[in-house]
Amino acid sequence: MPATPESLESTLAECRDLIATRFAADESRGAAAVLLDDGTILTGTSPDFLNSSTTLCHEAEPYCAAFRLDRRILASVCLHRFEDGRHVVLSPCGVCRERLAGHGPDVLVAVPGSSDGTEVRWVTLREALPHYWLTVIPEEVPDWVRN
Numbered sequence: 001m002p003a004t005p006e007s008l009e010s011t012l013a014e015c016r017d018l019i020a021t022r023f024a025a026d027e028s029r030g031a032a033a034v035l036l037d038d039g040t041i042l043t044g045t046s047p048d049f050l051n052s053s054t055t056l057c058h059e060a061e062p063y064c065a066a067f068r069l070d071r072r073i074l075a076s077v078c079l080h081r082f083e084d085g086r087h088v089v090l091s092p093c094g095v096c097r098e099r100l101a102g103h104g105p106d107v108l109v110a111v112p113g114s115s116d117g118t119e120v121r122w123v124t125l126r127e128a129l130p131h132y133w134l135t136v137i138p139e140e141v142p143d144w145v146r147n
């Protein structure tokens, strides 16, 4: 099933809910959520590793779970909540864009929709990553990604 405005709003809500339920209200924390092709929403957040060089993106947990479940990701969002309760959208980092590439160029990613980052705008991965390296070797792109 394709992403809808309602399912994208639910994905955002689940991301906010994870931050609200997992962390104290005055903590500055983040989380991620993804929408799968069967309508499931998966969330995740990175632990506080003692060695900061081992830190993961919040998206890593739901991206791995999507693979475990053998589902395609339709949309991905990462939010950070400040101590004052303000939530900002963190667009996917370069590594997460690469991790999403296997889900096709039409996967939606949340990016800041306002200069303060508190509003969400959904763009396709193609828009977020316009010069993807694999596009010059189209025979390497899996068939299901092209369709």
Ligand SMILES: [Zn+2]
Residues within 6 Å of the ligand: 057, 058, 059, 092, 093, 094, 095, 096, 097
């Ligand atoms: Zn990342």
